[in-house]
Amino acid sequence: MENKNIEKNLFLKQLNESGALGFDKDFIATSYDVNFDILGKAFEGTGRTYAKLTMAIENNTCVSENCEHERKQLNILQEAPQKSLDFLSEIISQLSVVEDPNFDPNNNFKYTIANSILTEKPGFSKSHGYDMVLKILKNGSLELTFTGPMFEEPLVLNSSALESLQQLGVSIVAETPDVNTLMMKLLTNIGLFTADQLIDGELSPTAVIADEFIAKNPDGSYDYEIIDIGNGKGRNILKFDMDRITRKAMPFINAEVAGVLSSEQDAVALWNVYIAKGTSVEEDAQMVQNANAANESWSYEEDLPLSQDKKVLFESKYIEYFMNNYLSQFITDKLPTVEEDAAVFDLAEAKKAKAQKFIEDNQL
């Protein structure tokens, strides 16, 4: 199932983005009928029913005692137009997620097809065998059914089921949170940057980690690491107190993970699209297109609710992703802030000087 979802979702995505249909002779030769007229069909004959019910109540010719049934049906009809619009609007809203750039292709592919019909994507018209039908059920709920060649069986959505999910804040299509927004927000919250490094709550382009997290010698001077830049030359780079950084940042990172896990479907989407493979930000752009977490993907149908093991795994990978892709840039190859220490120097001399200092410091 997982492979089928990925395969079909990515196929549909590529079909729409590649413009391949523009070069398909059969497609351009076929008529394009998208007049599904779902509301017209759903309310067909309702005017007559409405009139009959009203008359029965007014003339006291109801079948049921005290016209209970007739009144109930009349009420359903009166509410139906607003309910229908609300229902359709909810479906359009939830299915629109499939068009997000970071959409998780592990979502059920039928929703992508349904969205293609609703938004009149090329190839999903009535002429191509697709249809959608809205029904007002006796209990007052509404039912929208999608059919067509790519569906293995009709996709049926019920308004009352959707409403109950809404109450829980659950969607039928998982929306992948924007990992960059989450991580940048986390970066500003973990307490490694001073207030003057933030502009309107966001890190300034020149932001650097606070001085207290930079490793220092007992005399207060910076403890540099010397790197070989070739041709016998070297440079100092700052060393960071990783233990202190970790101790400061971890409570915030853990809280962030707890926040993400408050919506497990979001966590699954994040896992599938960004976290599972432990890739770089650049690679992620590719992943959404064609790789994704593939066989490491979690299934919405089978893995929700998430087991404790998966939550723990998610947390560790999330932290790893944050450290590698976001924090790392602030603690890797950072030049000294003291101007004279930032200059290029002769590596051999520096090593000799360092050895001499060691001898003097230790009175050897």
Add this chain to the structure above:
Amino acid sequence: MPAAAIIGAGLKIAGGLFGSSAAKRRARRLARQLRAETKKLNALENSRQQIVNPYSNVTDVSNLAVSQAQKISNPFANLSVATKASEIQMEQSDLALANTLDTLRATGAGAGGATALAQAALQSKQGVAASIETQEAQNEKMRAQGQQTMEQQQVAEAVRVQGVQISEAGRTQQLKGMGRNIQMQMRETREQDGVNYQRDKIAALTGAVNKAKNASTNAITGMLSSFGGGLMGM
């Protein structure tokens, strides 16, 4: 106009449907954010270090000030009378008497000489006895003086120990009180900060969620005017 064709009910409905659905999505996203932020805040609050009383480990060390009174003893309590010397002296008197008697016998002295000698010996022994009595009296006096000095020192030590105990207990109580005060102030500040933060965040997000929901409802209400009446005539 894609949605217009889908529902066949005109541009207004199409626009309304998509407008409403966008607002619904925004509301859903904000509601999720609200939930996440609340959870995050709870997690942060739970993971913060426990507020500890910095003086909670202060202990009353007055027990270290142990009274030394029991170690103070009367050095004259067990004075003994030097009876050995007296015994030797008496033995010497007896020996001298015996020797003198031997001499008297050898020289043929009379009984009167022996009587005089016996009296001298008796006097010598009486002198020894008097010396012992004097010693005993002296010892008794010193014992009494020693007892008095010891009692004075014991009282002084008890007063010193009590002073230390009172002072230390007072200091401990003061520090404990200060610690408790700091603890309460920290907790108060922290809890208030947390509550304010949560309240602000929730208020802002709740407002945004409601605004988005209202936008969706308004869009649908707008559509109904052009849709409802017409449908009933079908």
